[in-house]
Amino acid sequence: MASPSISLYLILLTLLSTANFCFPRSNLNRPIPLNSPNTDVHDLLPKYGLPRGLLPDNVKSYTLSNDGAFEIELYDTCYIKFDRLVYYEKTVKGKISRGKVSDVSGIQAKKGFFWVSISGIIAHPEKNKIEFKVGFLSEELSAQQFEVVRSCDKNSLLPYNPLLQSI
Numbered sequence: 001m002a003s004p005s006i007s008l009y010l011i012l013l014t015l016l017s018t019a020n021f022c023f024p025r026s027n028l029n030r031p032i033p034l035n036s037p038n039t040d041v042h043d044l045l046p047k048y049g050l051p052r053g054l055l056p057d058n059v060k061s062y063t064l065s066n067d068g069a070f071e072i073e074l075y076d077t078c079y080i081k082f083d084r085l086v087y088y089e090k091t092v093k094g095k096i097s098r099g100k101v102s103d104v105s106g107i108q109a110k111k112g113f114f115w116v117s118i119s120g121i122i123a124h125p126e127k128n129k130i131e132f133k134v135g136f137l138s139e140e141l142s143a144q145q146f147e148v149v150r151s152c153d154k155n156s157l158l159p160y161n162p163l164l165q166s167i
Helices: 004-016 041-048
Strands: 059-064 069-074 078-081 085-097 100-111 114-117 120-124 129-134 137-142
Touching: 041 059, 120 137
Parallel strands: none
Antiparallel strands: 059 069, 069 085, 078 085, 085 100, 100 114, 100 120, 120 129, 129 137
16 A cells, blocks of 8 residues: 555656646746735635636635735635645645745645645746645645636546545
Protein backbone atom coordinates (compact mmCIF):
# COMPACT_ATOMS: atom_id res chain seq x y z
CA MET A 1 0.00 0.00 0.00
CA ALA A 2 1.29 3.46 -0.89
CA SER A 3 2.10 5.86 1.89
CA PRO A 4 -0.31 8.78 2.49
CA SER A 5 2.30 11.32 1.36
CA ILE A 6 2.81 9.55 -1.97
CA SER A 7 -0.95 9.27 -2.47
CA LEU A 8 -1.33 12.96 -1.73
CA TYR A 9 1.37 13.75 -4.24
CA LEU A 10 -0.36 11.66 -6.89
CA ILE A 11 -3.68 13.42 -6.22
CA LEU A 12 -2.12 16.81 -6.58
CA LEU A 13 -0.21 15.76 -9.66
CA THR A 14 -3.41 14.61 -11.32
CA LEU A 15 -5.24 17.75 -10.26
CA LEU A 16 -2.51 20.01 -11.57
CA SER A 17 -1.94 18.19 -14.86
CA THR A 18 -5.36 19.14 -16.22
CA ALA A 19 -5.45 22.95 -15.89
CA ASN A 20 -4.68 25.53 -18.63
CA PHE A 21 -5.01 29.19 -17.82
CA CYS A 22 -4.00 32.36 -19.56
CA PHE A 23 -2.28 34.48 -16.96
CA PRO A 24 -2.54 38.24 -17.08
CA ARG A 25 0.96 39.51 -17.77
CA SER A 26 0.35 43.24 -18.11
CA ASN A 27 -0.60 43.79 -14.46
CA LEU A 28 2.31 41.98 -12.85
CA ASN A 29 4.21 45.12 -11.84
CA ARG A 30 1.29 47.22 -10.63
CA PRO A 31 0.56 47.62 -6.93
CA ILE A 32 -2.26 45.44 -5.65
CA PRO A 33 -5.13 47.22 -3.90
CA LEU A 34 -6.56 45.80 -0.72
CA ASN A 35 -10.11 44.54 -0.76
CA SER A 36 -12.99 46.97 -0.64
CA PRO A 37 -16.62 46.18 0.13
CA ASN A 38 -17.39 46.09 -3.61
CA THR A 39 -14.48 43.88 -4.72
CA ASP A 40 -15.37 40.25 -5.44
CA VAL A 41 -12.62 37.92 -4.22
CA HIS A 42 -12.66 36.17 -7.62
CA ASP A 43 -11.78 39.49 -9.29
CA LEU A 44 -8.96 40.01 -6.81
CA LEU A 45 -7.16 36.74 -7.67
CA PRO A 46 -6.04 37.80 -11.20
CA LYS A 47 -4.50 40.94 -9.70
CA TYR A 48 -2.16 38.54 -7.90
CA GLY A 49 -1.53 36.50 -11.06
CA LEU A 50 -3.86 33.67 -10.03
CA PRO A 51 -6.91 32.25 -11.86
CA ARG A 52 -10.43 33.29 -10.73
CA GLY A 53 -11.63 29.69 -10.48
CA LEU A 54 -9.35 28.62 -7.63
CA LEU A 55 -12.30 29.40 -5.33
CA PRO A 56 -15.92 28.22 -5.60
CA ASP A 57 -18.88 30.49 -6.30
CA ASN A 58 -20.29 30.37 -2.75
CA VAL A 59 -18.01 32.95 -1.13
CA LYS A 60 -19.87 34.79 1.61
CA SER A 61 -17.13 37.20 2.69
CA TYR A 62 -13.40 37.61 2.96
CA THR A 63 -10.77 39.65 4.74
CA LEU A 64 -7.34 40.55 3.44
CA SER A 65 -4.68 42.17 5.60
CA ASN A 66 -1.75 44.34 4.50
CA ASP A 67 0.68 41.43 4.80
CA GLY A 68 -1.44 39.25 2.46
CA ALA A 69 -3.00 37.07 5.15
CA PHE A 70 -6.58 36.28 4.21
CA GLU A 71 -9.61 34.45 5.49
CA ILE A 72 -12.46 33.48 3.18
CA GLU A 73 -15.83 32.43 4.55
CA LEU A 74 -18.04 30.26 2.35
CA TYR A 75 -21.78 29.92 2.81
CA ASP A 76 -21.26 26.20 3.30
CA THR A 77 -18.71 23.46 2.74
CA CYS A 78 -18.27 22.66 -0.91
CA TYR A 79 -17.16 19.95 -3.33
CA ILE A 80 -16.05 20.78 -6.87
CA LYS A 81 -15.08 18.25 -9.51
CA PHE A 82 -12.00 19.39 -11.38
CA ASP A 83 -9.84 16.57 -12.72
CA ARG A 84 -10.05 15.36 -9.13
CA LEU A 85 -12.63 16.01 -6.47
CA VAL A 86 -11.75 19.01 -4.31
CA TYR A 87 -13.28 19.84 -0.92
CA TYR A 88 -13.48 23.36 0.49
CA GLU A 89 -14.13 23.80 4.20
CA LYS A 90 -16.42 26.62 5.30
CA THR A 91 -13.33 28.73 6.09
CA VAL A 92 -10.28 28.91 3.81
CA LYS A 93 -7.14 30.70 5.06
CA GLY A 94 -3.71 31.49 3.72
CA LYS A 95 -1.29 34.20 2.71
CA ILE A 96 -1.41 35.60 -0.81
CA SER A 97 1.40 37.30 -2.69
CA ARG A 98 2.28 37.81 -6.34
CA GLY A 99 1.70 34.46 -8.08
CA LYS A 100 1.33 32.32 -4.99
CA VAL A 101 -0.68 31.38 -1.94
CA SER A 102 1.14 29.93 1.08
CA ASP A 103 0.06 28.56 4.45
CA VAL A 104 -3.19 27.31 2.91
CA SER A 105 -5.77 25.66 5.13
CA GLY A 106 -9.30 24.58 4.30
CA ILE A 107 -8.76 22.96 0.87
CA GLN A 108 -8.33 19.23 0.28
CA ALA A 109 -8.07 17.07 -2.84
CA LYS A 110 -9.07 13.43 -3.14
CA LYS A 111 -6.59 10.91 -4.46
CA GLY A 112 -7.87 7.37 -4.54
CA PHE A 113 -9.28 6.75 -1.08
CA PHE A 114 -7.27 9.52 0.58
CA TRP A 115 -7.94 13.21 1.13
CA VAL A 116 -4.81 15.38 1.11
CA SER A 117 -4.54 18.94 2.40
CA ILE A 118 -3.30 21.57 -0.03
CA SER A 119 -0.62 23.68 1.69
CA GLY A 120 0.36 26.04 -1.13
CA ILE A 121 -0.47 27.18 -4.66
CA ILE A 122 2.03 28.71 -7.12
CA ALA A 123 1.26 30.14 -10.57
CA HIS A 124 3.70 29.50 -13.41
CA PRO A 125 2.39 31.81 -16.18
CA GLU A 126 5.30 31.04 -18.49
CA LYS A 127 4.10 27.41 -18.58
CA ASN A 128 0.35 28.10 -18.10
CA LYS A 129 0.50 25.83 -15.05
CA ILE A 130 -0.61 25.98 -11.45
CA GLU A 131 1.54 24.12 -8.93
CA PHE A 132 -0.22 22.64 -5.91
CA LYS A 133 1.85 21.85 -2.85
CA VAL A 134 1.11 19.15 -0.33
CA GLY A 135 3.79 19.34 2.29
CA PHE A 136 7.11 18.94 0.49
CA LEU A 137 5.47 17.34 -2.57
CA SER A 138 3.95 19.25 -5.46
CA GLU A 139 2.18 18.74 -8.75
CA GLU A 140 1.64 21.07 -11.71
CA LEU A 141 -1.73 21.20 -13.48
CA SER A 142 -2.92 23.09 -16.50
CA ALA A 143 -4.25 26.46 -15.35
CA GLN A 144 -7.10 26.49 -17.88
CA GLN A 145 -9.10 24.23 -15.60
CA PHE A 146 -9.24 27.01 -12.99
CA GLU A 147 -10.17 29.86 -15.34
CA VAL A 148 -13.93 29.70 -14.67
CA VAL A 149 -15.53 30.03 -11.23
CA ARG A 150 -17.43 26.81 -10.58
CA SER A 151 -20.55 26.06 -8.60
CA CYS A 152 -20.49 23.96 -5.47
CA ASP A 153 -22.03 20.61 -4.79
CA LYS A 154 -22.87 19.67 -1.22
CA ASN A 155 -21.91 16.02 -1.52
CA SER A 156 -18.87 14.20 -2.78
CA LEU A 157 -20.68 11.98 -5.28
CA LEU A 158 -20.04 14.21 -8.28
CA PRO A 159 -21.59 14.11 -10.78
CA TYR A 160 -22.33 10.41 -11.22
CA ASN A 161 -21.21 7.38 -9.29
CA PRO A 162 -21.87 4.09 -11.13
CA LEU A 163 -21.46 2.15 -7.88
CA LEU A 164 -24.59 3.85 -6.51
CA GLN A 165 -26.65 3.28 -9.66
CA SER A 166 -28.28 0.12 -8.25
CA ILE A 167 -29.23 1.70 -4.92
